[in-house]
């Protein structure tokens with residue numbers, strides 16, 4: 236068990252609440268994943284939470300630039316290449332109080348993605364970071380590495396912009412996450428191979444949707460059927476719609492949640508939306524989170540609202556006790 240740092244020595248040490256690891260993905264490139272990781276992390280850090288932002292995008296690493304850390308001296312690549320096994324040692328300070336960074340620069344171009352065993356280790360290490368929130372910025376696409384990180388816990392966030400291409404990729408992303416989760420949850424070899432078969436949309440058995448698959452699984456093995464339903468219930472991806480311009484754009488989050496219910500039988504949570512805001516690009520050029528550089532901009536206000544919603548499950552930390 237780990238204990239809260241800075242606790243008064245004359246009081247019993249209180250167990251540290253578990254670190255909340257929040258992976259942020261979305262399938263498509265350029266939808267604002269890194270922008271939102273940097274800004275949600277900065278907004279929560281401003282509210283007094285201890286936050287770490289981890290750049291999990293080894294091929295397109297740029298989170299450090301969003302946070303104003305010009306030349307990170309260590310990188311997630313050091314962990315991937317096994318130069319460092321202790322992940323928290325790679326944490327770097329940022330110009331923002333309470334916010335630390337694990338950057339992802341200088342990866343080995345020959346092996347940009349970590350091996351499966353290294354990924355398992357990375358997931359374990361992420362939970363060791365002493366912070367209230369650890370955000371993980373995922374790369375675009377549905378590479379198995381990306382999907383593994385997305386499945387850390389139940390807090391995964393999918394970022395979507397109101398464009399058909401982004402919506403299409405977000406569904407592909409959710410589908411990949413859902414089937415991967417399901418395959419891991421199934422115990423019987425037989426049922427697992429049917430899940431693998433169903434992952435190919437054009438499978439010859441005619442399984443087109445998760446509901447079709449559920450019927451097949453229930454017919455073969457009722458215990459596996461019950462586990463299937465349990466996995467569906469536990470999978471609650473959260474959705475943020477970014478670069479919103481119209482009232483219809485805002486509604487997109489609700490329609491995605493309702494498609495998820497109908498198609499996957501899962502309850503996605505619509506966390507909120509962020510306006511398209513010219514101040515976003517200005518903040519990126521200034522290498523500062525928008526919540527710090529333009530705190531009164533529309534985008535900052537909506538980001539702060541989403542950050543509060545994320546934090547709602549945990550009360551703000553009590554002010555640090557003054558040593559006597």
Ligand SMILES: Nc1ncnc2c1ncn2[C@@H]1O[C@H](COP(=O)(O)OP(=O)(O)OP(=O)(O)O)[C@@H](O)[C@H]1O
Nearest residue numbers: 264265266267268269270375478510511512515516
């Ligand atoms: N709400 C917004 N309003 C205006 N511009 C935005 C907004 N959100 C993001 N942007 C702009 O979009 C650009 C791309 O965002 P970002 O790099 O975060 O995308 P990404 O999803 O991480 O892409 P990749 O998959 O390539 O890593 C940013 O440089 C930022 O300036």
Ligand SMILES: [Mg+2]
Nearest residue numbers: 268269292295
């Ligand atoms: Mg990015």
